[in-house]
Amino acid sequence: MLDLKFIRENIKKVNKGLKNKGEKISLDELLQLDGERRKILVEVENLKYRRNKASEEIGKLKREGKEIKESIGEMQKVSERIRELDDKLKELQEKTKSLLLMIPNLPHESVPVGKTPKNNKVIREGKPQKKKFNFEPREHWEVGESLGILDFPLASRISGTRFALLKGKGARLERALINFMLDLHIKGGYKEILPPFMVTGESMMGTGQLPKFSIELYKCKDDDLYLIPTGEVPLTNLHKNQIQKEKDLPLNYVAYTPCFRREAGSYGKDTKGLIRNHQFNKVELVKFTKPEDSYGELETLVSDAEKVLELLEIPYQVVALCTGDLGFGAAKTYDLEVWMPGENRWREVSSCSNFTDFQARRINIKYKKEGTGTLEYVHTLNGSGIAIGRTFAAILENNQTEKGTVVIPKILQPYMNGLEIIDRD
RNA sequence: GGAAGGGUGGCCGAGCGGUUGAUGGCGCUGGUCUUGAAAACCAGUUUCCGAGUAAUUGGAACGUGAGUUCGAAUCUCACCCCUUCCGCCA
Numbered sequence: 183m184l185d186l187k188f189i190r191e192n193i194k195k196v197n198k199g200l201k202n203k204g205e206k207i208s209l210d211e212l213l214q215l216d217g218e219r220r221k222i223l224v225e226v227e228n229l230k231y232r233r234n235k236a237s238e239e240i241g242k243l244k245r246e247g248k249e250i251k252e253s254i255g256e257m258q259k260v261s262e263r264i265r266e267l268d269d270k271l272k273e274l275q276e277k278t279k280s281l282l283l284m285i286p287n288l289p290h291e292s293v294p295v296g297k298t299p300k301n302n303k304v305i306r307e308g309k310p311q312k313k314k315f316n317f318e319p320r321e322h323w324e325v326g327e328s329l330g331i332l333d334f335p336l337a338s339r340i341s342g343t344r345f346a347l348l349k350g351k352g353a354r355l356e357r358a359l360i361n362f363m364l365d366l367h368i369k370g371g372y373k374e375i376l377p378p379f380m381v382t383g384e385s386m387m388g389t390g391q392l393p394k395f396s397i398e399l400y401k402c403k404d405d406d407l408y409l410i411p412t413g414e415v416p417l418t419n420l421h422k423n424q425i426q427k428e429k430d431l432p433l434n435y436v437a438y439t440p441c442f443r444r445e446a447g448s449y450g451k452d453t454k455g456l457i458r459n460h461q462f463n464k465v466e467l468v469k470f471t472k473p474e475d476s477y478g479e480l481e482t483l484v485s486d487a488e489k490v491l492e493l494l495e496i497p498y499q500v501v502a503l504c505t506g507d508l509g510f511g512a513a514k515t516y517d518l519e520v521w522m523p524g525e526n527r528w529r530e531v532s533s534c535s536n537f538t539d540f541q542a543r544r545i546n547i548k549y550k551k552e553g554t555g556t557l558e559y560v561h562t563l564n565g566s567g568i569a570i571g572r573t574f575a576a577i578l579e580n581n582q583t584e585k586g587t588v589v590i591p592k593i594l595q596p597y598m599n600g601l602e603i604i605d606r607d
Numbered sequence: 608g609g610a611a612g613g614g615u616g617g618c619c620g621a622g623c624g625g626u627u628g629a630u631g632g633c634g635c636u637g638g639u640c641u642u643g644a645a646a647a648c649c650a651g652u653u654u655c656c657g658a659g660u661a662a663u664u665g666g667a668a669c670g671u672g673a674g675u676u677c678g679a680a681u682c683u684c685a686c687c688c689c690u691u692c693c694g695c696c697a
Contacts, residue, residue: 220657220658223657224657224658226666227666227667228665231665234665236678238625238678240625240678256677257678260677261676425617557654
């Protein structure tokens with residue numbers, strides 16, 4: 183959520199940011215409602231002032247045992263008028279708020295301007311080199327299915343399309359990845375959280391999934407509960423309605439969670455394998471920082487996520503998203519993409535974003551400045567550290583051998599009971 | 608799901624129709640005292656939305672929402688959450 187006052191005073195800047203983000207929403211209605219709201223606010227507050235004074239007077243007279251009569255009749259009329267104006271005010275406030283909730287965050291000035299992913303910029307490539315294969319590398323689902331560690335037909339018999347089922351060493355590998363990443367980030371100074379995987383609508387509102395993107399969410403029929411589409415939601419809501427101490431910032435959290443996404447509108451896209459499923463595992467990183475530190479912390483966040491790929495020895499690149507490709511709440515985003523030799527393309531495994539005060543304003547997370555004692559919104563950041571399913575797929579594709587086996591990355595072997603190679607059972 | 612009790616400021620805890628944004632305590636901040644610290648004492652210590660260049664000033668908030676009233680933290684209703692007990696259950 184943007185600051186209404188900021189919008190009022192920086193219309194040009196806001197419009198430019200919205201345009202760069204490819205957002206066609208108009209501010210006219212919002213500003214008009216806001217003007218009307220403030221006009222009525224002044225009027226009703228004056229009336230309330232009158233009423234408060236009169237009530238005070240009546241109280242005094244009553245205590246002295248004197249008669250009151252005529253002033254009460256007059257106050258009845260005033261109160262009625264106040265009620266009318268309050269109703270009107272409430273209506274205006276709700277409209278204003280709901281418009282405000284539909285406005286995305288503005289891009290940071292360092293974000294490349296552009297409309298489509300084609301305008302994204304590759305910032306750097308990771309250390310691990312792309313491997314040369316002396317055979318035609320296969321796609322991960324072929325590798326996995328022939329090893330008997332992935333079973334998509336079975337998954338779809340149980341749950342329909344876009345689900346995966348891991349078996350034996352596959353299930354073990356998935357679990358190894360989760361533990362390895364958690365351990366790595368805990369060592370890096372993140373506090374581990376195991377949050378609920380279902381959250382209220384209010385929490386979804388806080389991080390920005392609602393009201394605009396309800397189509398992407400699984401909602402429980404009889405309760406106001408949603409399955410989380412990312413660990414970002416429970417983690418960012420951790421400090422809802424709280425005031426932090428300046429010296430406690432930044433706060434760093436890591437959590438493993440499954441993620442649930444309807445993937446509406448992606449019919450026919452990536453229908454095979456582990457790339458775009460309704461349920462996948464992810465290790466998520468979230469930071470709460472001081473505003474002046476947030477862009478520096480974003481760089482740290484990205485390199486913390488990169489470390490995972492470096493240690494797993496998977497080739498990757500860091501991409502800065504252009505304005506048009508940024509998510510709703512993000513001011514700046516870096517994606518990490520891994521090389522998939524079987525598919526012969528890059529695939530996103532992590533998205534690290536600075537949300538500035540956009541989410542903090544929605545869920546009301548502030549911090550107290552030490553010198554002045556004033557309150558300010560914190561900045562929130564999050565990034566995958568990293569997506570497990572796609573990493574699993576990348577390992578199968580990058581580490582496959584001509585015989586069809588898969589070499590387990592060294593760093594994971596202790597998590598696999600020393601196993602070095604996955605072959606057919 | 609049923610029953611009972613409860614939700615008040617950073618925390619504890621009063622208040623149960625009329626200067627109560629809210630006694631008191633703890634904590635925190637500043638000061639006095641002290642070589643320094645502690646103790647003691649004094650003072651300060653919620654947030655949001657407006658008006659105004661500003662000093663300043665108005666309004667709102669006691670789980671949430673509605674209602675009664677000239678006036679509600681205090682009364683009524685609905686909902687949410689917490690605690691305990693019962694039922695069910697991994």
